Amino acid sequence: MLVLAFDTATPAVTAALHDGERVLAERTTIDARRHGELLVPTVEQVLQEAAVPLREVTAIVAGSGPGPYTGLRVGLMTAQGLAGTLGVPAYGICTLDAVAYGSGLTEPFLAATDARRKEVFWARYSDMRTRVDGPFVDRPADVPVNGLPVVGAAATLYPDVLGDGGGAPPYPYAGALAALAAERLAAGVPLDPPRPIYLRRPDAVVPGAPKRVTA
């Protein structure tokens, strides 16, 4: 098994390669505005560092969000495109699941990332592998923290309401995403297709009558 995983649903542009036993290489750049420019070079660097040719990859995994949509689509489109040209399957895994897996926690907790517009994407976990509720998008104050630790960058962004847990790890690092995918694939757990989790409708208003130009 050789899993190439990447995530572009947060400011982290991150890619990793996993051989079913361990992460062979991982690269992450934090740049919320250049997912489209950074992703392919990051993938190339990871392959080079692991000294693995792309055609030996057996599965592609992308974080499926939720996350700001422009960046999110770059990862999912890239996963579909690589899978189509290489003739291997592509899967999507909830981005918050990768944050959760990276926390290593064995007790219940929340994972939460920045949804912009003063909202957060969040989900509740019983341990690092098991999502029990979500994902949702809400204002930080409306997230039912109930004393649970919160991991993910939203915790450091809104420390007053989400601060318990310190927010580590802030992002869905691709090493964690790849490891989680490898684990699920090895266990025969069916994975989702690489399609986005948006949670919000597009902003658009149906117009009324045309505005008059004469008073």
Added chain:
Amino acid sequence: MADAPLVLGIETSCDETGIGIVRGHTLLANTIASSMDEHARFGGVVPEVASRAHLEAMTPTVDAALTAAGLKFSDIDAIAVTAGPGLAGALLVGVAAAKSYALGLGVPLYGVNHLAAHVAVDQLEHGPLPKPCVALLVSGGHSSLLLVPDVAEDVISLGSTVDDAAGEAFDKVARVLGLPFPGGPHIDRAARDGSGAAIAFPRGKIDDGTLDFSFSGLKTAVARWVEAREAAGESIHVPDVAASFQEAVVDVLTRKALQACKKYDVHDLLIGGGVAANSRLRALAQERCDAAGVRLRVPRPGLCTDNGAMVAALGSDLVAAGVRPSTLQIPADSSLPITTVHV
């Protein structure tokens, strides 16, 4: 050009997910998925709706294009993609797809200018472009006059709209007249039963010595005219208003296009973009070109509106010209200038 490379072109600058496949200037597939139906109720293209639709449509549209051409992905020799101008989020989906195909197949990538692609596409129908030619590109997103010494290397902007695109004016006037979005085809149809000389609407910038356009004043003039009649309780003859508005637009477009040909001593005019499907524009352009001794080239409607074949056609020219491929780090540039034919 039986041994010319197979180029797959990707277009996502607005609401059409277009995939084209060419070999040289031979068109092998031109497959389009449009999200227009999803935008119609909003009276205009909603960028986020378009971006979502591109991601949904890309993989099936590419598969359909390969099937139509009887090819496998591994047959493709080069990927071309619209790098700009256009809607940023929409462009990004196409550019991400193109990079992943180029990386996965190990073939070169060519990021191209959408406007230059509108010019290059005519070669798929009418053969090599005369060098130079003048191009008039008119759609909901653009109204440009270009001097094209060489579509693969050198495109010069002669003029463009200072406010609304021509197609935008069609959409806005259609709304005033209670016609559906997109307005172009509906105005064209309504105008056939009306007289273009019925109402003397203003011709913006008609004799201002530039090759720029302005359609905002015309749009407002039509709205004023309609509102005044409504206020007076008079009924409005929609075909006359549509025909007179359309006449004002195509009069300015064709007049300036021929001024450009004369000024630069060019004898070939090409018209492209969605508005090139307008029957009155085609007729008046032909009439004026004949009178001026200018040859007119207008691709068939399916090649005028945004499509992937135009991108593939320009990509094919770039390969033939030995242009260096783009890197896999190129950005999508929503305001890519026309002087940048490839990135």
